[in-house]
Amino acid sequence: xxxxxxxxxxxxxxxxxxxxxxxxxxxxxxxxxxxxxxxxxxxxxxxxxxxxxxxxxxxxxxxxxxxxxxxxxxxxxxxxxxxxxxxxxxxxxxxxxxxxxxxxxxxxxxxxxxxxxxxxxxxxxxxxxxxxxxxxxxxxxxxxxxxxxxxxxxxxxxxxxxxxxxxxxxxxxxxxxxxxxxxxxxxxxxxxxxxxxxxxxxxxxxxxxxxxxxxxxxxxxxxxxxxxxxxxxxxxxxxxxxxxxxxxxxxxxxxxxxxxxxxxxxxxxxxxxxxxxxxxxxxxxxxxxxxxxxxxxxxxxxxxxxxxxxxxxxxxxxxxxxxxx
Numbered sequence: 001x002x003x004x005x006x007x008x009x010x011x012x013x014x015x016x017x018x019x020x021x022x023x024x025x026x027x028x029x030x031x032x033x034x035x036x037x038x039x040x041x042x043x044x045x046x047x048x049x050x051x052x053x054x055x056x057x058x059x060x061x062x063x064x065x066x067x068x069x070x071x072x073x074x075x076x077x078x079x080x081x082x083x084x085x086x087x088x089x090x091x092x093x094x095x096x097x098x099x100x101x102x103x104x105x106x107x108x109x110x111x112x113x114x115x116x117x118x119x120x121x122x123x124x125x126x127x128x129x130x131x132x133x134x135x136x137x138x139x140x141x142x143x144x145x146x147x148x149x150x151x152x153x154x155x156x157x158x159x160x161x162x163x164x165x166x167x168x169x170x171x172x173x174x175x176x177x178x179x180x181x182x183x184x185x186x187x188x189x190x191x192x193x194x195x196x197x198x199x200x201x202x203x204x205x206x207x208x209x210x211x212x213x214x215x216x217x218x219x220x221x222x223x224x225x226x227x228x229x230x231x232x233x234x235x236x237x238x239x240x241x242x243x244x245x246x247x248x249x250x251x252x253x254x255x256x257x258x259x260x261x262x263x264x265x266x267x268x269x270x271x272x273x274x275x276x277x278x279x280x281x282x283x284x285x286x287x288x289x290x291x292x293x294x295x296x297x298x299x300x301x302x303x304x305x306x307x308x309x310x311x312x313x314x315x316x317x318x319x320x321x322x323x324x325x
Contacts, residue, residue: 028217034112039125040104044150047130048090050079064144065129089130089151092160098150098174100128106178107146113215114185117304121185133160135168139177139184146181153177167268167282170228179223182215183208190308198259198285199252203312205264206289210297213290214304225290226266231281238276240323243288245272252316288323295321 043062050058055075059066066075078086107126115121124145131137131149140147153176154160156169164172171180186208193204213224222232235242246252251259262271267282281287296319297307307315 031112031116032109034115036108036112036115036123038104038108038111038123040100040107041125041127041145042100044090044093044128044130047079048094052076052079055079062127085132086130088160089132092154092158093130093151096154096174098153103148103177107148107181110178110181110185110215113182113217117211117214118189133164133172139180141184141188146184148177148181165268167228167266171226176219176223176226178216179212179219179226182212182219183224185215186211193312195312196255196257196260197312198246198254198256198263199316200312201260201264202252202285202289203293203315204289205283205286206291206293206315207308209286209290210293210307211304225281225287226283227281227287231269231279234279235281235284235287236324239288239291240325242284243323246285246288291323292316292319292321295319 043065047058055072059075077083081087104126108123111121111123115123122143124141124143126146126148128148128150129137130151133151134149135152137147137149138152139149151160152172153174154172156166156171156173158172161169161172190204190207190211193200195201209224213219216224220232221227221236222229225232225235227235246263261267263285264283269277269282270280270284271277272280293307293315296302296310296315299320300306300318302310
């Protein structure tokens with residue numbers, strides 16, 4: 001009798017595993033079949049190859065990149081090669097030899113995922129620009145276009161990034177573009193929280209990364225979280241200890257702004273004020289928040305719109321979250 005029951009349980013477990021393995025590829029096939037095409041406009045190249053006589057046409061075609069408060073003399077100097085920074089950026093990006101067709105496909109696939117989960121989403125053209133390595137301009141979604149600061153993706157060891165902190169330069173990698181686009185769109189659908197409570201903020205970031213992962217499922221955990229690979233490994237291997245620290249120190253329900261900077265905002269490392277600090281990624285509580293939200297989604301079979309509108313307290317209480325040991 002015991003052997004029979006055991007056999008039945010094994011069969012059910014095997015069947016469940018097979019179903020789980022087949023459902024995901026079917027979902028991806030369905031998403032990839034969405035008839036969505038995105039135009040990629042390489043504005044940074046158009047500007048780099050422009051002549052002075054092209055300026056009126058460029059201003060008419062791309063008015064959003066030529067604010068009226070900026071004198072034409074500035075643009076003419078850039079076109080004429082008299083702007084040193086512009087020259088360095090153009091040369092660096094040209095030397096990177098980006099595969100723009102592949103970039104277009106990656107961004108297009110992210111947009112397909114966005115449209116699948118949020119049918120009201122309207123795809124827009126993708127426009128590449130030079131941002132002077134401005135972190136705020138890496139990926140900017142607008143109702144009219146998706147802006148990509150292409151000079152932010154030259155690789156973490158590029159000489160252009162010398163002097164930039166390691167925790168930032170590691171994210172300036174071509175392989176992280178899809179995850180960045182997915183996060184930028186996730187921020188449009190996950191409303192920010194006004195509460196300064198540590199748990200509220202942690203769950204907010206958890207929701208962001210959960211939606212981001214839906215939009216870019218092929219991205220690695222390190223790419224999604226914005227961590228270096230070795231620090232991502234630390235977060236995964238020490239998840240239980242990190243969570244236990246938050247619980248034992250009774251931090252979850254505190255509203256202390258210092259907790260945000262210590263554990264949630266990007267930084268070289270998180271601040272436990274312990275010897276292990278240098279091994280931790282900055283913003284390690286974002287990873288814990290993501291794990292809690294993921295646990296809630298799996299435990300409650302929750303749809304993405306339900307996850308977004310559910311309060312942090314309810315997500316935490318109903319998640320049955322158990323950190324991996």
